[in-house]
Amino acid sequence: MSNSQVKFYSGESIPLELHKTRIVQKLHLVPIERRLQALYEGGFNTFQLNTKDVFLDMLTDSGTNAMSDNQLSAMMQADDAYAGSQSFFRLQKAVEDVLGKKYFLPVHQGRAAESIISITFVKKGDVIPMNYHFTTAMAHITQNGGRIEELLCDDALQIKSDNPFKGNMDIDKLVACIEKNGKENIPFIRMEASTNLIGGQPFSIANLMDVRRVADKYGIMLVLDASLIGENAYLVKQREREWQENSMADILKTMTNLADLVYFSSRKLSSSRGGGLCTNRKDLYLKMEALVPLFEGFLTYGGMSVREIEAMAVGLYETLDETVTGQSPEFIKYAVGELDKLGIPVVMPAGVLGVHIDAKQICAHVPQTEYQAGALTAAFFLISGIRGMERGSVSNQRDENGNETWADMELLRLAVPRRVFTLSQIKYVIDRMLWLCDNREMIGGLKFIYEPPVLRFFMGKLEPVSDWPERLMAKFRKDFGDSL
Numbered sequence: 001m002s003n004s005q006v007k008f009y010s011g012e013s014i015p016l017e018l019h020k021t022r023i024v025q026k027l028h029l030v031p032i033e034r035r036l037q038a039l040y041e042g043g044f045n046t047f048q049l050n051t052k053d054v055f056l057d058m059l060t061d062s063g064t065n066a067m068s069d070n071q072l073s074a075m076m077q078a079d080d081a082y083a084g085s086q087s088f089f090r091l092q093k094a095v096e097d098v099l100g101k102k103y104f105l106p107v108h109q110g111r112a113a114e115s116i117i118s119i120t121f122v123k124k125g126d127v128i129p130m131n132y133h134f135t136t137a138m139a140h141i142t143q144n145g146g147r148i149e150e151l152l153c154d155d156a157l158q159i160k161s162d163n164p165f166k167g168n169m170d171i172d173k174l175v176a177c178i179e180k181n182g183k184e185n186i187p188f189i190r191m192e193a194s195t196n197l198i199g200g201q202p203f204s205i206a207n208l209m210d211v212r213r214v215a216d217k218y219g220i221m222l223v224l225d226a227s228l229i230g231e232n233a234y235l236v237k238q239r240e241r242e243w244q245e246n247s248m249a250d251i252l253k254t255m256t257n258l259a260d261l262v263y264f265s266s267r268k269l270s271s272s273r274g275g276g277l278c279t280n281r282k283d284l285y286l287k288m289e290a291l292v293p294l295f296e297g298f299l300t301y302g303g304m305s306v307r308e309i310e311a312m313a314v315g316l317y318e319t320l321d322e323t324v325t326g327q328s329p330e331f332i333k334y335a336v337g338e339l340d341k342l343g344i345p346v347v348m349p350a351g352v353l354g355v356h357i358d359a360k361q362i363c364a365h366v367p368q369t370e371y372q373a374g375a376l377t378a379a380f381f382l383i384s385g386i387r388g389m390e391r392g393s394v395s396n397q398r399d400e401n402g403n404e405t406w407a408d409m410e411l412l413r414l415a416v417p418r419r420v421f422t423l424s425q426i427k428y429v430i431d432r433m434l435w436l437c438d439n440r441e442m443i444g445g446l447k448f449i450y451e452p453p454v455l456r457f458f459m460g461k462l463e464p465v466s467d468w469p470e471r472l473m474a475k476f477r478k479d480f481g482d483s484l
């Protein structure tokens with residue numbers, strides 16, 4: 001059963017919540033004047049906001065998915081031990097049952113797995129072909145002297161497309177990349193499930209099989225970033241004809257079986273904290289094992305609390321339940337459909353993780369050098385109290401010569417964490433986005449006033465290039481009176 005299978009007599013097409021809420025958290029919608037002040041305090045960077053000023057927190061799905069009653073109760077029976085905890089063995093079994101891998105290394109979150117993989121396998125001058133980069137994955141590869149090549153199909157970066165698998169790797173480009181760089185300079189190929197930065201777009205199993213065939217032909221290892229694999233599996237079941245009759249469990253294992261090494265962030269995958277690396281190849285496991293006690297903690301906790309480990313184990317099994325894993329994609333599909341009807345440019349087909357709004361079109365009058373996506377993200381928070389995340393040039397890193405690299409896509413991402421928001425909250429998002437688009441020409445640009453050298457989007461501070469935020473606020477007051 002999935003959230004979209006219940007038909008409405010009225011003919012309306014809305015996703016129905018197949019869960020009930022038993023613990024709630026009060027939210028605060030502060031006046032727009034306070035939100036403007038908060039933006040200045042946080043350098044127009046939504047990472048720098050305090051949640052006391054945020055109404056709907058759509059920054060990320062990372063560690064913000066709702067936990068289930070079963071996860072919370074499992075946390076109570078956690079076994080506190082530095083070494084040999086029962087909680088760890090339950091998690092190890094869950095990893096083997098759900099992801100089909102025997103050897104498991106726990107880490108405190110996904111990027112720690114990326115660090116361990118990069119330290120172990122990447123050397124100076126290496127090239128890592130991938131469908132598309134993720135910020136932390138790329139940062140660790142470049143820190144270790146490697147570089148990346150992104151091999152998406154040509155239409156993957158089009159905002160509106162009917163390609164159901166925009167996360168697919170272009171196989172011809174992969175072969176050309178290997179021939180050009182030499183297989184000895186390619187330690188692994190990286191495939192990312194539900195390609196995060198291009199709008200949460202899945203790959204198909206057929207494509208992953210093709211990548212595997214190329215990897216085998218050249219004797220190159222295949223690494224799978226499985227942080228968003230549950231949703232990728234859900235969309236495979238919906239969109240890839242050959243797999244519609246298969247269970248989530250089958251689809252998931254089929255994908256992980258194709259990779260030599262699988263890593264994940266549990267902050268996404270299993271509604272908890274932590275992360276892990278798993279493989280059926282003992283040689284790979286042994287190469288990485290020593291780095292876990294060095295950086296993370298002993299092999300049976302890897303920097304996580306035992307309570308987190310219990311929640312992660314239960315969450316992994318719950319990933320196989322379509323009403324759990326499908327809830328967020330179904331809400332996203334609803335929001336994307338409604339926004340598109342209103343003429344608001346949004347990444348299509350609907351992906352996972354969140355709604356991705358095209359700032360390049362909405363802020364076409366703002367030069368890319370003034371960070372269109374950053375500007376839209378700040379403007380949207382100002383007029384709604386909704387915190388989204390910039391996924392554009394602010395999230396890019398400078399090249400080796402210190403020059404700006406301009407992002408392929410300038411997106412405002414509004415994350416829809418699993419089973420957190422209600423449909424009326426989603427309707428508020430749509431309403432405020434419509435108002436902002438009707439007043440789009442009032443949005444102006446941003447410039448950096450503090451730019452750290454690594455992962456600048458986390459700590460960087462910006463300011464508006466003019467008094468556009470004040471003018472936008474005045475227009476809001478004119479149209480909405482004293483409404484919040």
Ligand SMILES: *Cc1c(COP(=O)(O)O)cnc(C)c1O
Nearest residue numbers: 109110111134196225227265267
């Ligand atoms: C979040 C994420 C990571 C990094 O995981 P963290 O737990 O945040 O360190 C890696 N890859 C993908 C695809 C992600 O979405």
